[in-house]
Amino acid sequence: xxxxxxxxxxxxxxxxxxxxxxxxxxxxxxxxxxxxxxxxxxxxxxxxxxxxxxxxxxxxxxxxxxxxxxxxxxxxxxxxxxxxxxxxxxxxxxxxxxxxxxxxxxxxxxxxxxxxxxxxxxx
Numbered sequence: 749x750x751x752x753x754x755x756x757x758x759x760x761x762x763x764x765x766x767x768x769x770x771x772x773x774x775x776x777x778x779x780x781x782x783x784x785x786x787x788x789x790x791x792x793x794x795x796x797x798x799x800x801x802x803x804x805x806x807x808x809x810x811x812x813x814x815x816x817x818x819x820x821x822x823x824x825x826x827x828x829x830x831x832x833x834x835x836x837x838x839x840x841x842x843x844x845x846x847x848x849x850x851x852x853x854x855x856x857x858x859x860x861x862x863x864x865x866x867x868x869x870x871x
Contacts, residue, residue, distance in 0.1 A: 751810060751811065752868055752871060754806075754810055755810055755811060755814050755818075755868060756809060756864075756865055756868040756869065758803045758804075758806050758807045759803075759807070759818070759819070759861045759864045759868070760861075760865060761799060761803040761864045762799075762800050762803045762804070762857065762858075762861045763858060763861050763862065763865070764799075765796040765797070765799040765800045765803070766796075766800070766854050766858045766861075768792070768858065769796050769797075769854060770848060770854070772789050772792055772793060773789075773793070773850055775789075779842050779846075779847045779850040779851045780847055781845050783843050783846045783850065783852070784843050790843075790846070793846065793850065794834050794838075794841075794846070795844050797808070797830055797831070797834060797846075797849065798831050798834055798835070799826070800827060800830075800831075800857075801827055801828055801829075801830050801831025801832075802805075802831060803825040804824055804828045805828050805831070807824075808824070808828065815864075818863070818864035818867055818868065819857075819860035819861055819863065820860065820863045821856070821860065822856065822857055822860045827857070830849070833845075835859050855858075
């Protein structure tokens with residue numbers, strides 16, 4: 749696999765995780781319901797947020813400029829950091845933070861990753 753293909757795979761991993769989160773949130777009746785009232789769905793969402801965080805870390809290791817260059821305007825440091833937050837604050841994780849991420853952050857990330865994959869596949 750070429751470096752460009754590995755980078756594209758990281759972006760696709762983010763997109764796959766977002767798709768799962770969106771499907772679970774919709775099936776639960778919204779972000780509040782999914783995160784605050786359904787422990788299994790919340791756990792699944794947290795797991796996919798960890799996948800997104802790990803994909804961002806891998807992107808940074810593969811090419812420290814790729815994420816910023818190909819997916820402009822995304823808070824990549826914050827995405828990498830949310831994984832640590834979930835792992836280390838699991839017992840004191842404020843549900844409102846997760847709801848905010850699901851409601852307000854994933855759409856922009858998804859759109860940026862789609863553009864990145866399109867750019868990489870067009871090269």
